[in-house]
Amino acid sequence: MTPETRRGYAKGRARRTEILDQAMALFGEAGYRGASLRVIATRCGISHPGLLHHFPTKEALLLAVLQRRDDVDDAWLAPSVNRGVEHLRRLTDLAELNAQRRGIVELFSVVAAAATSPDHPAHAYFENRYRTSVANTERAYAEAREDGTLRPDTDPATAAQQLIALMDGLQIQWLISDCATDMAGVLRAHIRAQLTVEF
Known part of the structure; x- marks a missing residue:
């Protein structure tokens, strides 16, 4: 070359x-x-x-923007490296990272809401993203249970759906509060209450 x-x-x-x-x-x-x-x-x-x-196309551009966010996030989460409690800890780290990039959080929240419509060009992207996010988080909770670090009354499948919903809800509160909401702090408190170890 x-x-x-x-x-x-x-x-x-x-x-x-x-x-x-x-x-x-x-x-x-x-x-x-x-x-x-x-x-x-x-x-x-x-x-x-x-x-x-x-x-x-405009659709190609939108999907490239969303993929760019995913590339950064995937580097933080890496399921093959971070298992159990460590994976859950990385989700709080991701919330801290998001607190430094308002633009992408705003974009994600706006487009995710619009993409609930089946004819939106990013509908399939978000459908797959949520399915994968919940599955990866459920696996992390199940691994924590195997390791004996998850409280017995915590169901991994339910906990995973709750945590992903909490993360997205916190992002909206953070945006509306002009970045005053402590996303990572709230997530840590939530996960800490589900574990039998320090978090």
Whole structure:
């Protein structure tokens, strides 16, 4: 690969990142349906066809923005590395990380609510994401039970659904309270009450 080719790839990656950043901001401000690809292109200083070169449809752009969040989150959670109580601890770490990125939390909350409609382009994405999140969290609770660190009256399946719902509800409260809600602190207290070990 020539130096010119490498520079071209680097420039393309930088442009793609800029488009994702601007799209994330506009989706958070106007919602998916209210956001315009032309406005995103203008914010990036490129033409509408130039944006379409990177993301041929609005749906492709939205899914790329959501996937970018998942890439960061997956690095935090890594089920193959973090099991049982450690996985639950990483969920509180994720809440702390989210407290540093209002834009993506706002986008996620707005689009998740809109995506409850079956015809929304991100409906399948969120359906799969919630199924996976609950399953991974249930597994962590089941592992905690195997390790003897989960209170006997805590059912892993129910606890998993409750915890994922609590995380999303806290994000909305955090946004409405202008970031005053202590998401990680509330999560820690909730999980601590379910365990027989220090958390």
